[in-house]
Amino acid sequence: xxxxxxxxxxxxxxxxxxxxxxxxxxxxxxxxxxxxxxxxxxxxxxxxxxxxxxxxxxxxxxxxxxxxxxxxxxxxxxxxxxxxxxxxxxxxxxxxxxxxxxxxxxxxxxxxxxxxxxxxxxxxxxxxxxxxxxxxxxxxxxxxxxxxxxxxxxxxxxxxxxxxxxxxxxxxxxxxxxxxxxxxxxxxxxxxxxxxxxxxxxxxxxxxxxxxxxxxxxxxxxxxxxxxxxxxxxxxxxxxxxxxxxxxxxxxxxxxxxxxxxxxxxxxxxxxxxxxxxxxxxxxxxxxxxxxxxxxxxxxxxxxxxxxxxxxxxxxxxxxxx
Amino acid sequence: xxxxxxxxxxxxxxxxxxxxxxxxxxxxxxxxxxxxxxxxxxxxxxxxxxxxxxxxxxxxxxxxxxxxxxxxxxxxxxxxxxxxxxxxxxxxxxxxxxxxxxxxxxxxxxxxxxxxxxxxxxxxxxxxxxxxxxxxxxxxxxxxxxxxxxxxxxxxxxxxxxxxxxxxxxxxxxxxxxxxxxxxxxxxxxxxxx
Amino acid sequence: xxxxxxxxxxxxxxxxxxxxxxxxxxxxxxxxxxxxxxxxxxxxxxxxxxxxxxxxxxxxxxxxxxxxxxxxxxxxxxxxxxxxxxxxxxxxxxxxxxxxxxxxxxxxxxxxxxxxxxxxxxxxxxxxxxxxxxxxxxxxxxxxxxxxxxxxxxxxxxxxxxxxxxxxxxxxxxxxxxxxxxxxxxxxxxxxxxxxxxxxxxxxxxxxxxxxxxxxxxxxxxxxxxxxxxxxxxxxxxxxxxxxxxxxxxxxxxxxxxxxxxxxxxxxxxxxxxxxxxxxxxxxxxxxxxxxxxxxxxxxxxxxxxxxxxxxxxxxxxxxxxxxxxxxxxxxxxxxxxxxxxxxxxxxxxxxxxxxxxxxxxxxxxxxxxxxxxxxxxxxxxxxxxxxxxxxxxxxxxxxxxxxxxxxxxxxxxxxxxxxxxxxxxxxxxxxxxxxxxxxxxxxxxxxxxxxxxxxxx
Numbered sequence: 001x002x003x004x005x006x007x008x009x010x011x012x013x014x015x016x017x018x019x020x021x022x023x024x025x026x027x028x029x030x031x032x033x034x035x036x037x038x039x040x041x042x043x044x045x046x047x048x049x050x051x052x053x054x055x056x057x058x059x060x061x062x063x064x065x066x067x068x069x070x071x072x073x074x075x076x077x078x079x080x081x082x083x084x085x086x087x088x089x090x091x092x093x094x095x096x097x098x099x100x101x102x103x104x105x106x107x108x109x110x111x112x113x114x115x116x117x118x119x120x121x122x123x124x125x126x127x128x129x130x131x132x133x134x135x136x137x138x139x140x141x142x143x144x145x146x147x148x149x150x151x152x153x154x155x156x157x158x159x160x161x162x163x164x165x166x167x168x169x170x171x172x173x174x175x176x177x178x179x180x181x182x183x184x185x186x187x188x189x190x191x192x193x194x195x196x197x198x199x200x201x202x203x204x205x206x207x208x209x210x211x212x213x214x215x216x217x218x219x220x221x222x223x224x225x226x227x228x229x230x231x232x233x234x235x236x237x238x239x240x241x242x243x244x245x246x247x248x249x250x251x252x253x254x255x256x257x258x259x260x261x262x263x264x265x266x267x268x269x270x271x272x273x274x275x276x277x278x279x280x281x282x283x284x285x286x287x288x289x290x291x292x293x294x295x296x297x298x299x300x301x302x303x304x305x306x307x308x309x310x311x312x313x314x315x316x317x318x319x320x321x322x
Numbered sequence: 323x324x325x326x327x328x329x330x331x332x333x334x335x336x337x338x339x340x341x342x343x344x345x346x347x348x349x350x351x352x353x354x355x356x357x358x359x360x361x362x363x364x365x366x367x368x369x370x371x372x373x374x375x376x377x378x379x380x381x382x383x384x385x386x387x388x389x390x391x392x393x394x395x396x397x398x399x400x401x402x403x404x405x406x407x408x409x410x411x412x413x414x415x416x417x418x419x420x421x422x423x424x425x426x427x428x429x430x431x432x433x434x435x436x437x438x439x440x441x442x443x444x445x446x447x448x449x450x451x452x453x454x455x456x457x458x459x460x461x462x463x464x465x466x467x468x469x470x471x472x473x474x475x476x477x478x479x480x481x482x483x484x485x486x487x488x489x490x491x492x493x494x495x496x497x498x499x500x501x502x503x504x505x506x507x508x509x510x511x512x513x514x515x516x
Numbered sequence: 517x518x519x520x521x522x523x524x525x526x527x528x529x530x531x532x533x534x535x536x537x538x539x540x541x542x543x544x545x546x547x548x549x550x551x552x553x554x555x556x557x558x559x560x561x562x563x564x565x566x567x568x569x570x571x572x573x574x575x576x577x578x579x580x581x582x583x584x585x586x587x588x589x590x591x592x593x594x595x596x597x598x599x600x601x602x603x604x605x606x607x608x609x610x611x612x613x614x615x616x617x618x619x620x621x622x623x624x625x626x627x628x629x630x631x632x633x634x635x636x637x638x639x640x641x642x643x644x645x646x647x648x649x650x651x652x653x654x655x656x657x658x659x660x661x662x663x664x665x666x667x668x669x670x671x672x673x674x675x676x677x678x679x680x681x682x683x684x685x686x687x688x689x690x691x692x693x694x695x696x697x698x699x700x701x702x703x704x705x706x707x708x709x710x711x712x713x714x715x716x717x718x719x720x721x722x723x724x725x726x727x728x729x730x731x732x733x734x735x736x737x738x739x740x741x742x743x744x745x746x747x748x749x750x751x752x753x754x755x756x757x758x759x760x761x762x763x764x765x766x767x768x769x770x771x772x773x774x775x776x777x778x779x780x781x782x783x784x785x786x787x788x789x790x791x792x793x794x795x796x797x798x799x800x801x802x803x804x805x806x807x808x809x810x811x812x813x814x815x816x817x818x819x820x821x822x823x824x825x826x827x828x829x830x831x832x833x834x835x836x837x838x839x840x841x842x843x844x845x846x847x848x849x850x851x852x853x854x855x856x857x858x859x860x861x862x863x864x865x866x867x868x869x870x871x872x873x874x875x876x877x878x879x880x881x882x883x884x885x886x887x888x889x890x891x892x893x894x895x896x897x898x899x900x901x902x903x904x905x906x907x908x909x910x911x912x913x914x915x916x917x918x919x920x921x922x923x924x925x926x927x928x929x930x931x932x933x934x935x936x937x938x939x940x941x942x943x944x945x946x947x948x949x950x951x952x953x954x955x956x957x958x959x960x961x962x963x964x965x966x967x968x969x970x971x972x973x974x
Contacts, residue, residue: 046706047874049914068913074706097910101879134903137886138327155329160872178399179701179872180406182684184882185329186872191402192336192384357677359591359634362717367699368682372641394699407701407871408682410641426865427603427804427858428760428847435952464685464865465603465804466642469760469845470767479644514648515678 019072036161037073045073057082115211158212164204172198218254231286238270381412417459428469518772521734534656545736558629564740566752571725572843583712585720598639602803604845607756608726616653622729685869690723704917748774751826762850764788794850802842805922807929860888866923880911894945
């Protein structure tokens with residue numbers, strides 16, 4: 001086991017663990033935000049740069065600090081490493097800058113975006129962003145396209161995290177979409193007008209951290225915070241059939257995979273469960289899901305709530321107190 | 323360098339035409355693939371795309387890219403991703419001679435801007451366009467690695483250095499002449515690999 | 517004239533072919549190394565020579581070789597980085613064009629030292645005609661028993677293959693190069709792991725620049741200690757400098773490290789002074805990615821010492837008053853050149869060449885270009901200048917690969933040293949809209965007078 005200290009909190013982790021995973025073992029506000037890293041997708045991470053942290057001491061053997069901020073999602077820990085996340089003003093500055101870059105060409109169309117309320121970019125800009133827009137240039141605009149008959153791609157909102165590409169590469173047999181062109185005009189696309197047809201393709205909606213990939217069967221149906229997420233399951237021959245059913249009264253508005261506290265899917269689900277099964281009779285409802293943290297979904301308290309939120313004075317992020 | 327915030331990448335249609343290398347070229351391609359370890363035939367993608375672009379119509383159509391994907395045993399999207407990343411691969415029909423003028427730093431301060439302006443005047447096209455007779459396409463490119471002999475431009479794969487408007491006129495004249503005589507260009511990509 | 521180690525025989529007729537190259541001492545180093553030296557002896561010579569990577573970073577080559585994972589049972593690879601795309605740099609093209617066998621010879625010795633049996637030369641696609649030259653040289657080396665199985669009967673085998681890129685500056689970054697060599701988009705990899713452990717196809721790999729590998733030949737011929745005697749301090753040996761811009765003799769020069777910058781610019785055997793009897797305004801000494809310096813700081817350091825062509829002297833004063841040797845792309849600007857226009861030009865380059873993988877570089881480079889565009893076209897605001905400084909600072913150090921730094925430094929240094937010119941663009945929009953070059957002629961009175969060496973600069 002290896003000892004590391006993150007924001008003055010010591011933790012013991014296994015050799016080969018990344019700084020981000022070590023921070024997740026501690027939990028709470030020392031966990032750096034991750035927009036592109038996804039623990040279930042090999043090779044993901046390192047791209048968005050929101051998880052940058054300062055390594056104040058490289059290891060017990062070599063205590064020199066690392067010269068630059070490092071991506072915590074892809075930097076393995078060393079024994080005796082000292083990491084600063086929120087306790088480093090440099091990190092907070094850098095993160096503010098990254099949010100500014102990510103929002104530079106983002107359309108800020110949250111009022112009409114289905115992702116609003118469960119969007120990692122919203123959380124990130126609430127936590128670290130500036131109050132005002134700093135650019136006065138026209139934003140980049142791509143046409144909105146369909147990839148498959150159930151999935152909408154708003155390239156304008158995309159932050160090029162590559163998660164959906166890794167997903168298609170690693171969990172479907174034939175990848176139909178990818179990142180095309182380069183630099184600031186790169187886009188996620190199928191190039192020729194191929195539909196993404198794989199029976200697990202719907203999961204790209206769940207791995208997308210922003211509203212770039214959305215569920216057409218749920219398009220403009222409701223704001224997510226008006227819905228109650230319920231654990232539900234059914235017998236499915238393709239996937240585990242364990243899902244989150246988002247309900248309003250007795251109506252199921254949409255089906256998603258169940259997500260853990262870091263916003264990652266617990267088990268990927270098939271398209272049939274996701275898109276086809278919207279009747280209450282299709283599902284066995286287990287009970288409400290526990291929504292943690294600063295989510296506006298929990299702010300709409302459908303569930304008895306022990307926590308209340310305050311603004312963290314250092315980070316400006318919402319955090320929970322008992 | 324005008325700005326347009328509307329990004330419209332062309333949408334490409336699979337025409338379903340049958341394309342294939344000649345036996346001679348195919349042998350070359352197979353020998354290129356053998357340069358890389360077993361199971362790493364994808365490594366040959368860039369060299370093979372160069373040959374495909376040259377041999378199969380001067381640009382990479384969807385059919386050509388799908389053909390290359392099948393040759394290397396990879397998904398078509400892997401070819402599209404690569405073909406759209408690298409600036410030497412054309413996704414649209416180009417003129418017989420693609421004139422690529424270096425616009426970067428040292429060339430720009432030694433007369434590159436004037437050469438580009440002159441070409442635009444003479445050919446009456448803007449960068450990114452092709453003359454109506456289909457002979458010339460004009461492109462602005464980044465540093466060609468010939469800064470000491472700037473301004474420089476590359477016509478298809480040949481370098482023309484220390485350019486002046488006069489030299490450019492002479493060259494265009496010669497190239498038009500070659501078109502009439504149907505002169506073969508310099509050695510092909512496939513010939514370059516032995 | 518300094519000593520020539522790489523370009524000594526450049527004028528020999530037919531030196532591009534095997535026979536002339538061999539007749540002038542070619543492949544003697546291969547014979548010496550493979551027949552008479554152990555693997556570790558070759559590495560030790562390179563170590564002692566103090567050779568530093570000639571591609572731009574200046575990392576000690578011996579040290580880089582020592583990182584190679586020799587415990588792994590996977591095959592090892594040596595990849596020659598011939599993706600020379602840094603604006604202002606054309607030395608590798610020159611070397612490969614005229615002396616292809618020198619590179620092949622360097623590759624054989626280096627592969628021997630690293631225990632490599634397969635070697636790839638990744639060359640930028642625009643250099644298609646050089647692909648032909650290299651392939652011919654490789655074929656000749658095969659015919660004469662210097663490549664292939666059992667070279668010189670020593671049991672050592674090596675194959676070299678040329679692999680063309682297809683137009684992407686980013687592939688000069690070593691991990692992007694490896695991705696591209698694997699047939700993928702040239703996206704730099706997240707490090708660690710480093711190529712020495714997981715490089716090409718996940719195998720231990722060394723990536724070295726063309727000039728670095730060619731320099732191994734004279735090092736073996738003369739011995740590492742002898743090589744290290746040339747030059748100055750930690751900048752040993754000779755370096756190829758690509759000189760371009762407003763000078764009388766642009767071209768590739770081999771200099772001994774330690775040559776004063778002033779001599780390099782004005783001596784007739786090198787740049788031969790500023791063209792058209794103009795004044796020197798500024799220099800980018802190491803390829804477009806390194807900070808630009810105004811004439812006075814280029815010729816003398818802030819401490820008043822003569823600036824020399826070494827890694828250390830050029831970096832003297834850090835980024836406040838110094839720059840870097842980089843890849844040796846020496847771009848000279850005369851008094852008529854507009855720094856704002858030039859900065860826009862270079863920023864356009866980095867925007868175009870950004871792979872788009874990480875957010876600071878993808879968004880930051882295009883943002884800087886848009887701001888510079890409006891400044892250059894007389895539509896800028898005073899606050900734009902500080903905005904540029906801020907954006908450059910936010911990109912720097914926060915990206916996956918050094919392209920972010922390379923894009924930020926030219927902007928930051930141009931504003932640091934030529935802020936007045938940026939302000940002029942804001943204050944005189946009508947002038948800069950119509951006059952693209954030399955809109956701001958610095959008053960001749962403000963020029964620093966004759967430096968005492970018969971040299972005028974300001």
